[in-house]
Amino acid sequence: MDSAIKRIALQRIRTLFSLAGEIIHDDPVLAQRYVDVARKVAMAARVRLPREYRRQVCRYCKSFILPGVNCRVRIKQRRESHVVITCLNCGKQMRIPLRRRERSKP
Numbered sequence: 001m002d003s004a005i006k007r008i009a010l011q012r013i014r015t016l017f018s019l020a021g022e023i024i025h026d027d028p029v030l031a032q033r034y035v036d037v038a039r040k041v042a043m044a045a046r047v048r049l050p051r052e053y054r055r056q057v058c059r060y061c062k063s064f065i066l067p068g069v070n071c072r073v074r075i076k077q078r079r080e081s082h083v084v085i086t087c088l089n090c091g092k093q094m095r096i097p098l099r100r101r102e103r104s105k106p
């Protein structure tokens with residue numbers, strides 16, 4: 001139906017995130033603005049952010065977070081292996097399970 005809109009939205013989201021990643025060291029405020037725009041584009045087109053970008057946005061404070069810049073990434077091996085991402089902006093943690101056998105839908 002509106003797959004053209006979704007495709008264009010995803011293209012814009014990719015562009016915005018890559019711009020944000022390039023500029024975060026020089027201008028973190030502008031990088032955050034790019035990400036805010038990308039999230040609005042996603043909402044307007046009713047697409048989910050692609051997984052690689054979802055991990056770059058704090059679930060709690062919606063900051064653009066990059067490892068080594070403003071978040072900490074730790075891999076925990078206890079129980080099921082998972083990655084813990086700590087947002088250094090708000091201090092909250094996000095857990096991402098590492099599934100050895102990929103059972104999610106294609």
Ligand SMILES: [Zn+2]
Pocket residue numbers: 058059060061062063087088089090091092
């Ligand atoms: Zn945060």
